[in-house]
Amino acid sequence: MGKLRIRHLLVAGGAGFLGSAFVRDRLRADPEILITVLDALRRPGAQADLADVLDDRRFKLVQGDVRDQAVVDPLAGTVDAIINFASEEFTGSGAADGPAFARTDIEGTAVLLEAARKFQHQRFLLVSSGEVYGPLKSAPNREEDRLTPRSLPASVRAAAETLAGAYHASYGVPVLITRAAGAYGPRQPVNQLVASLITRALSGMTVFVEGNGSATRDYLHVDDEVAGIARVLWKGEPGTAYNVGDGVQISGSQLADTILEACGKPSSLKRLTREGPGWSYAVDPRRMRPLGWDPLVRFPDGIRLTVDWYRRNESWWRLRDVA
């Protein structure tokens, strides 16, 4: 891994679905690593979800807001790199999401970038999303493509990327960006797509598919996704964005069918909403190959493994299902 020497990592938003999976993966893979998680712990059960690593002496959990410089700076001063998973949760409820997104995702990123600059960190990785490219036009998006996000969460990610780009260009902060496919897997909150479909199917409820079910996107098992993100952190070229996906397009209809089958439920539970944008998304992940990363868990195996987890952990998601 060259001259790069990241011993101590600050993981912002490290108690979330992706962030906590990343933390687990690193603690498992690297006996030397020290990890400090900064997380607002607003999601119900967030702290409990880290119970298995709380006793690890290499791990520290700090509750706080990424926008709070008084919290961030003392932590940033002791680490070699920052990785930012912190993001406002999209409720889609029509509530005032914009300002909240701007605060957590953009101002939060700015505070962390400023700390990375001040303490001359070795790396700064911003976890973004493949949705920043906007809906699929022809071929799966390459990293050089123009960002034309259509949704508010994707726009906020793109805006955070723009800020990170400025810190790289103007101040030489060694910024890396990952644009990942939709993640699924154990411990995904039940208000997120795949977990929502799985838990509805297991409960014998109708499984809704947006539009006519033909819109596709790529999905990635959370373990593969965080392994890809780690690969970018250690092997990526500063100033570069990386698509993290497996390059396979799955339609909404296929996803629902696969889930229902894995749950042993009849396909009659599937219902097309005939509403919603019906946008497809796809990223071309070929830039990841030279980094030596390739997904290990493929669709539909990953869905079956995930359904098994939700079946075995019903109390976990019943407790967290606030919808």
Next chain:
Amino acid sequence: MGKLRIRHLLVAGGAGFLGSAFVRDRLRADPEILITVLDALRRPGAQADLADVLDDRRFKLVQGDVRDQAVVDPLAGTVDAIINFASEEFTGSGAADGPAFARTDIEGTAVLLEAARKFQHQRFLLVSSGEVYGPLKSAPNREEDRLTPRSLPASVRAAAETLAGAYHASYGVPVLITRAAGAYGPRQPVNQLVASLITRALSGMTVFVEGNGSATRDYLHVDDEVAGIARVLWKGEPGTAYNVGDGVQISGSQLADTILEACGKPSSLKRLTREGPGWSYAVDPRRMRPLGWDPLVRFPDGIRLTVDWYRRNESWWRLRDVA
């Protein structure tokens, strides 16, 4: 002006250089207009600079932060449109600008967009900058060009544009964007480029030019710039960005020579710094033509008029020169 009926405008950042010029222009041009300015009034002398319109019954000044929903919402509820000039001032001092920019420029824009959505405003105009395109590559930038900002202030503007685009695409907010050339003219704060050079020249001080003096950009007299912005507000197509410039490239060396000559000072006061990025910027303003706008004050006449103003108003800038 079609079915558009903007009687009452909320002007965020309306006590700044551009914002206050816009307010003056509108009060002069439209006897029916009502204008409420929301401004944090952080710039020394900001309120005094609006003295000439404070007694106008069509005008109201509210001191407050654009991020404060409790201030914004009651104001937004009474107006037909918002125009956002509010921007953090770039000090370039190496201080923690990023988070402050994110707060004022991006979160502020999000709060105003949310209000525009809630109160179903007729228009939302975001005042952006031609610098969002990044340094000039070959031809002057068209509005369709990709945004590749290099500086922090330009990146923050681009990020605010991205958010505005999401509110247009997702929620149908009738968003307009202006990307303007560098403005100059009376009442420009002395820490901004042209005013800085003029006041230094008038004081007999060295006039510094970045790089080797060959980098160009387009300048616009503030009266023309705000007239162009008003034209976009009333005549522009929602969902569209407009370059506001006069399409003439002026080099840093030319600018300094013109200023020194207008000030009656020797060209020996000019000094090339041989440092700095030496980037050129240029926007192609042809989309403004169908809107019936064309600059009236051309370079170098505008510079001469501006030098006259600074000569006649020395106490104004001496009081405000905190550098």
